Amino acid sequence: MSTAADPASSPxxxxxxxxxxxxxxxxxxxxxxxxxxxxxxxxxxxxxxGQHTILSNITADIxxxxxxxxxxxxxxxxxxxxxxxxxxNDKVSGxxxxxxxLIDGRSIWHPGLELTSLRRRVGMLFQRPNPFPMSILDNVxxxxxxxxxxxxxxxxxxxEQHLTEVGxxxxxxxxxxDSPFRLSGGQQQLLCLARALAIQPDVLLLDEPTSSLxxxxxESIEALVRTLVPDITxxxxxxxxxxxVRIADRTIFLxxxxxxxxxxxxxxxxxxxxxxxxxxxxxxxG
Amino acid sequence: xTASTPVAExxxxxxxxxxxxxxGSLRAFVKGGGLVRWTGRTGALIPVLxxxxxxxxxxxxxxxxxxxxxxxxxxxSIWDEGTGYNxxxxxxxxxxxxxxxxxxxxxxxxxTLITSAIALIVGVPISIGAALFIVExxxxxxxxxxxxxxxLLAGIPSVIIGLWGALTFGPFIAHxxxxxxxxxxxxxxxLDFFRGSTGNGEGELTSGLILAIMIIPIVAAxxxxxxxxxxxxxxxxxxxxxxxxxxTARKVTLPWVGAGIVGAVVLGLARALGETMAVAMxxxxxxxxxxxxxxxxxTTIAATIVTYLDTAxxxxxxxxxxxxxxxALILMVITxxxxxAARLMTRRVSGTPLPIGAGF
Numbered sequence: 001m002s003t004a005a006d007p008a009s010s011p012x013x014x015x016x017x018x019x020x021x022x023x024x025x026x027x028x029x030x031x032x033x034x035x036x037x038x039x040x041x042x043x044x045x046x047x048x049x050g051q052h053t054i055l056s057n058i059t060a061d062i063x064x065x066x067x068x069x070x071x072x073x074x075x076x077x078x079x080x081x082x083x084x085x086x087x088x089n090d091k092v093s094g095x096x097x098x099x100x101x102l103i104d105g106r107s108i109w110h111p112g113l114e115l116t117s118l119r120r121r122v123g124m125l126f127q128r129p130n131p132f133p134m135s136i137l138d139n140v141x142x143x144x145x146x147x148x149x150x151x152x153x154x155x156x157x158x159x160e161q162h163l164t165e166v167g168x169x170x171x172x173x174x175x176x177x178d179s180p181f182r183l184s185g186g187q188q189q190l191l192c193l194a195r196a197l198a199i200q201p202d203v204l205l206l207d208e209p210t211s212s213l214x215x216x217x218x219e220s221i222e223a224l225v226r227t228l229v230p231d232i233t234x235x236x237x238x239x240x241x242x243x244x245v246r247i248a249d250r251t252i253f254l255x256x257x258x259x260x261x262x263x264x265x266x267x268x269x270x271x272x273x274x275x276x277x278x279x280x281x282x283x284x285x286g
Numbered sequence: 287x288t289a290s291t292p293v294a295e296x297x298x299x300x301x302x303x304x305x306x307x308x309x310g311s312l313r314a315f316v317k318g319g320g321l322v323r324w325t326g327r328t329g330a331l332i333p334v335l336x337x338x339x340x341x342x343x344x345x346x347x348x349x350x351x352x353x354x355x356x357x358x359x360x361x362x363s364i365w366d367e368g369t370g371y372n373x374x375x376x377x378x379x380x381x382x383x384x385x386x387x388x389x390x391x392x393x394x395x396x397x398t399l400i401t402s403a404i405a406l407i408v409g410v411p412i413s414i415g416a417a418l419f420i421v422e423x424x425x426x427x428x429x430x431x432x433x434x435x436x437x438l439l440a441g442i443p444s445v446i447i448g449l450w451g452a453l454t455f456g457p458f459i460a461h462x463x464x465x466x467x468x469x470x471x472x473x474x475x476x477l478d479f480f481r482g483s484t485g486n487g488e489g490e491l492t493s494g495l496i497l498a499i500m501i502i503p504i505v506a507a508x509x510x511x512x513x514x515x516x517x518x519x520x521x522x523x524x525x526x527x528x529x530x531x532x533x534t535a536r537k538v539t540l541p542w543v544g545a546g547i548v549g550a551v552v553l554g555l556a557r558a559l560g561e562t563m564a565v566a567m568x569x570x571x572x573x574x575x576x577x578x579x580x581x582x583x584x585t586t587i588a589a590t591i592v593t594y595l596d597t598a599x600x601x602x603x604x605x606x607x608x609x610x611x612x613x614a615l616i617l618m619v620i621t622x623x624x625x626x627a628a629r630l631m632t633r634r635v636s637g638t639p640l641p642i643g644a645g646f
Contacts, residue, residue, distance in 0.1 A: 086526060196527070
């Protein structure tokens with residue numbers, strides 16, 4: 001919590017730390033894929049829905065144990081890229097992809113990798129809270145039950161552990177059997193985060209997780225995200241550039257489906273290599 | 287309900303729209319909204335009055351039968367209006383009837399419940415599975431096409447389904463399917479209900495399956511409309527959590543509309559309980575005996591009423607018609623009880639309130 005309490009310093013520190021491991025993206029991409037520093041990587045990924053090409057030739061390594069922000073104007077393909085990492089796009093009509101996405105060096109489309117186990121390893125939090133129509137307790141352990149990760153007697157303690165982790169335990173401990181829909185929006189989103197964490201993912205994908213929340217709830221989610229690393233690799237899509245600066249170690253800037261720039265957050269915002277990036281983070285378009 | 291001065295509304299259109307020609311009180315009544323209000327009130331009362339009236343008439347008609355038939359009506363399997371040519375009208379306890387009149391409605395009541403149970407057991411899983419498949423797997427255009435067929439199936443007159451059941455479906459399963467089941471079923475309690483003679487295709491199983499076919503379009507179309515209303519976000523949440531399609535349906539999609547699904551099932555059950563013609567044509571109308579296995583001929587309350595009514599009118603004492611009324615009253619009570627039970631269940635199912643107006 002101490003790093004999160006002072007959000008300005010943490011990305012900087014982490015950026016320096018990660019920069020010392022692999023100074024540039026290109027260097028990281030040249031390393032073999034079993035490199036433990038890379039959790040996820042897109043390799044020349046091109047993705048289209050019908051006639052519309054959403055992503056073109058994206059190559060990016062997502063650093064393990066870091067927070068990576070995906071930024072870019074509306075329609076740049078950042079949410080599509082995020083949803084590709086846990087294969088949520090596969091059933092969209094007209095979906096087609098070239099290239100590959102590797103998790104720990106293995107294709108996410110590998111026939112030997114079951115979709116449900118990929119999604120157990122790659123969790124997701126959505127734009128708006130989406131609790132299930134069951135009690136608060138059942139919500140937290142829904143994934144644990146689905147993957148048969150623990151027996152019945154352990155459920156309550158698992159729920160307590162993860163509700164405590166997201167700071168919701170005190171508020172809900174007397175109403176675990178209640179409907180989650182009576183909670184506030186921020187509490188619901190924390191509940192969804194607890195639910196995602198309960199299945200112990202390696203990677204957590206956040207799709208504008210605070211866009212529907214008030215500033216206080218946003219702050220608590222951001223603080224939490226900082227506590228997840230380095231145990232969990234976090235990829236966050238955000239429209240809010242200030243949020244990217246506050247919580248991301250590394251940032252990927254996408255525009256019109258292309259990856260324009262990928263680097264440590266501080267460098268990308270303060271000293272971007274591309275003019276396009278400079279224009280976007282300087283507020284001149286987007 | 288007691289607004290006796292419909293014109294004197296404090297904030298009506300009367301002030302804002304001054305009408306110099308509004309002279310007659312009738313015109314004022316219409317313009318002031320009184321006509322709409324009173325039409326609405328009358329309309330709202332009609333269902334209440336109609337239900338009350340039907341119940342009252344049935345009870346009045348059935349009282350003599352209730353007194354003479356007694357509690358044995360629910361436990362005996364016999365249907366005898368009297369002693370044929372030698373019959374005389376006699377009076378017992380003030381109730382006129384033919385000598386030897388003896389009625390027991392156990393076959394009717396059991397038949398109604400068993401065929402409806404078969405219909406639900408077979409029809410509901412198929413309906414909900416079909417609804418899920420239509421919404422989640424079929425492309426929109428194909429889903430609409432299938433939907434049209436569902437609605438067409440719901441609109442087929444029951445006499446046509448009954449004819450098909452009696453001529454084609456019943457004989458087919460009696461010759462090709464049920465003998466295999468009956469031969470291979472072990473001779474243990476419960477399962478031995480599926481053993482024995484399989485008959486000619488008129489009977490309990492045929493009627494139950496025909497009813498299943500008849501409730502499928504109702505339950506499936508209603509469930510489909512409900513499932514379509516489930517928002518995408520919680521479903522995606524379940525999928526992203528690594529739940530399989532079946533788990534997503536069972537844990538998220540169906541509970542989201544659980545109360546509505548119960549309602550859809552009750553709609554189907556009400557149809558199955560009351561369905562008359564198709565059952566009368568396929569059940570064999572065995573008035574006086576409960577079948578010993580699932581294939582035997584039987585009857586239901588509705589089928590007995592429709593097939594026996596002509597004969598009942600020939601009873602000079604009028605007692606047979608009163609027995610029919612008692613039978614109808616039982617069916618009515620069963621139907622109402624199902625509806626009340628459904629309401630209670632709905633309340634339990636929707637114990638986790640949905641985010642209506644939760645405002646996030």
